[in-house]
Amino acid sequence: MNRRSILVFVLVAAALLLLAACQGAPSPTAAPLTTAPQPTTAAQPTSPPAAQTVHVAIVNKDMTKDDIAKAIQAEGSVIVANWTYTANDAIIKQFQDWVKSEYGVDVKLDYVPSQSPTIYLTNLYTAQKAGNPAPYDVMAIEENYYFDAKANDVVQDIYPSGLMPNWDRVDPQFRHDPQSVAFQSTATPAPIFHADKVGSWFKDWKDLADPRLKGRITMPLSGDVTAGGFLIGIAWSLGKDYKNEAQMTETIDFVCTQIHPNVLKYTTDSAEMQQLLRAGDIDVAGFWNSLARLEGLSGADGTKDTTYIPMASGQPAVNGYMWVPKGAPHPILAQLFIDWRLSDDGQFPGDAWGIPHNAWAEYNEGLLGDSYTKDIPSWIANDYYKYYPKLEDIRKAYKSVDWDYYAKHVDDWMKQYSKCAG
Numbered sequence: 001m002n003r004r005s006i007l008v009f010v011l012v013a014a015a016l017l018l019l020a021a022c023q024g025a026p027s028p029t030a031a032p033l034t035t036a037p038q039p040t041t042a043a044q045p046t047s048p049p050a051a052q053t054v055h056v057a058i059v060n061k062d063m064t065k066d067d068i069a070k071a072i073q074a075e076g077s078v079i080v081a082n083w084t085y086t087a088n089d090a091i092i093k094q095f096q097d098w099v100k101s102e103y104g105v106d107v108k109l110d111y112v113p114s115q116s117p118t119i120y121l122t123n124l125y126t127a128q129k130a131g132n133p134a135p136y137d138v139m140a141i142e143e144n145y146y147f148d149a150k151a152n153d154v155v156q157d158i159y160p161s162g163l164m165p166n167w168d169r170v171d172p173q174f175r176h177d178p179q180s181v182a183f184q185s186t187a188t189p190a191p192i193f194h195a196d197k198v199g200s201w202f203k204d205w206k207d208l209a210d211p212r213l214k215g216r217i218t219m220p221l222s223g224d225v226t227a228g229g230f231l232i233g234i235a236w237s238l239g240k241d242y243k244n245e246a247q248m249t250e251t252i253d254f255v256c257t258q259i260h261p262n263v264l265k266y267t268t269d270s271a272e273m274q275q276l277l278r279a280g281d282i283d284v285a286g287f288w289n290s291l292a293r294l295e296g297l298s299g300a301d302g303t304k305d306t307t308y309i310p311m312a313s314g315q316p317a318v319n320g321y322m323w324v325p326k327g328a329p330h331p332i333l334a335q336l337f338i339d340w341r342l343s344d345d346g347q348f349p350g351d352a353w354g355i356p357h358n359a360w361a362e363y364n365e366g367l368l369g370d371s372y373t374k375d376i377p378s379w380i381a382n383d384y385y386k387y388y389p390k391l392e393d394i395r396k397a398y399k400s401v402d403w404d405y406y407a408k409h410v411d412d413w414m415k416q417y418s419k420c421a422g
């Protein structure tokens with residue numbers, strides 16, 4: 001065989017090999033429609049295009065948009081356990097309107113409000129022991145309750161899910177994959193005070209014991225994590241370790257002997273605190289930092305100087321986390337609510353919500369990730385970081401808490417604290 005024949009042979013062989021490879025490769029149009037959830041920067045809750053499916057692990061199904069709509073119609077409602085926001089009615093309307101707009105289905109959001117989330121866990125555990133479905137579909141309460149529920153094996157794995165693309169927008173520091181995700185980044189129990197009265201010297205938790213505040217403060221009632229956050233903060237301020245039983249006993253002794261004389265009332269009724277602050281009957285209210293924004297932006301008499309600053313020794317990070325209990329009766333709508341709550345509109349309400357600025361500032365609890373910065377509304381853009389820390393500053397002022405340890409010891413703390421706090 002001469003060189004020319006060899007060359008022809010090689011070219012023909014190469015062509016045959018290429019043809020075989022092309023025939024054996026899958027066509028781009030033959031790619032499966034089902035796609036695994038991928039990280040996304042989607043601005044709003046998203047539904048799959050009509051011709052595609054998404055995988056929904058909680059029901060172990062690949063679902064089209066029509067499938068999801070049918071499931072929503074079958075469920076009909078979703079029960080969310082949360083707090084008492086000023087904007088509660090707007091939350092209900094906006095979510096229901098979004099489901100109707102996106103899927104063409106009318107649903108009911110049963111938004112259960114309480115300032116004492118421990119009752120939710122009691123109800124969950126009671127249902128679990130009785131073998132009944134969970135009484136709620138979404139828990140949207142403080143992080144410590146998630147850890148308590150996890151220890152009692154009532155939390156459902158839900159991530160990843162094609163129904164929750166906005167989960168991936170949330171910074172990893174605010175996630176507990178595959179079960180729960182934060183919808184707040186800066187929530188913390190804190191002293192809310194009149195800057196004109198005490199702002200020049202009130203800098204740390206132990207300042208609650210200053211004699212200048214005699215009869216001029218409120219403190220949280222014994223019981224929930226509001227009080228727990230205060231006790232942890234006071235321990236830090238005194239240079240004590242809340243994970244040391246003897247030092248925590250000393251901390252609570254300090255509260256009941258040194259701070260107690262300054263307490264006008266122990267309460268977790270935010271309306272009562274607002275009334276006392278506005279009337280000038282107290283200088284400091286012990287509640288959540290959102291109260292400072294709710295009051296300071298209200299325009300009401302006696303509120304302009306109502307403020308909050310992180311205490312010098314640090315703030316306990318007690319953000320709200322969303323999770324789905326095992327046995328939740330409406331799992332599809334549960335995931336859609338979570339994704340909506342993490343959307344642009346769910347985090348930064350627009351004009352369509354029709355809520356005043358102070359209610360907006362009570363509802364919004366800081367940035368969950370870089371992709372949300374574009375959503376800060378113009379009316380507060382120049383002052384946003386006056387009320388909320390930047391993402392990079394959150395870890396400086398806000399300290400994480402060992403919630404497993406907290407769950408094991410909080411009852412002992414509250415028993416001791418109740419001797420003075422009721």
